[in-house]
Each structure stands twice: as structure tokens, then as C-alpha cells.
Amino acid sequence: MPNLTAWSPRVLSLLRIITALLFMEHGLMKLAHFPAPQPGAPDPLPPIMLAAALIEIVGGGLIALGLFTRIVAFVCSGQMAVAYFMAHAPRSFWPAINQGDAAILFCFVFLYLAFAGGGPWSLDRAIRKAA
Numbered sequence: 001m002p003n004l005t006a007w008s009p010r011v012l013s014l015l016r017i018i019t020a021l022l023f024m025e026h027g028l029m030k031l032a033h034f035p036a037p038q039p040g041a042p043d044p045l046p047p048i049m050l051a052a053a054l055i056e057i058v059g060g061g062l063i064a065l066g067l068f069t070r071i072v073a074f075v076c077s078g079q080m081a082v083a084y085f086m087a088h089a090p091r092s093f094w095p096a097i098n099q100g101d102a103a104i105l106f107c108f109v110f111l112y113l114a115f116a117g118g119g120p121w122s123l124d125r126a127i128r129k130a131a
Contacts, residue, residue, distance in 0.1 A: 010120060010121065016069065016113055016119055017064050021060065027052070028053075028056075029041070031045070031057065056079075059075060063118075065122070066124050070117055070118075076106070077111040081107050084103040088100025
């Protein structure tokens, strides 16, 4: 379908932006209790959860802007893999039961972005064109 194929790069940018904003929300819930505190998160956060929150906020912001997309997406993908195996997998083998389905999705969307880049609506693309 030629009409849908033409939109593929723009939809990549939309996927990047929406995923990054959702990712940021998880960090903001841990760190700033916005829009609400993350259920089950201890207060104060232990160092590993503080690091996760900072990766989610800063990494999510950079990915939303499409700045350093590939390397930041790779780091965020790794963080989600670690989060899944540390926090979710011990609860159950099944992601729907261990509540790790979002971590798996984030991990693989970010892994895809590490290979695909930020798309046409990104600061990476704007900088590359300006250079």
C-alpha cells in the first residue's frame, strides 16, 4: 500500500514521541509523585530505583525530542530488561501475571529505536540536516 508506506517515517516519529512520554511518566511517578505516586514504590527511593527514575525522566525527555535517540534508546532498552528480570520475572513466568508487559514493550520499542533512529521529526535529523 503506497499511501501507508509513505507515512512510515512519520509514524516512527510518533511512536518515538508517545513511547518516550509514557516512559517519562513512570519516572515522574517514582521521583515527583506526578501525576500520582507509583504504587508500591518505597519512599525514599532506594538508589537503584532513583537511578531508574532518572533514566526514565532524562532518557524519556531526550527520546521525545529525538536527541541522541539511538544511544539513549539503547540505554533505556537495557534498563527495561534489567527492571523486568529484577522486579517482574521473579513474581511469575507470565508477563500478564507479573505485571511486566509494559517493561517488555518499552524494552523492545527502545531496542527498535536504537536501530531505526528518531525518524524525520527529531532533533537528530534537524542537526544532521543543518551540518
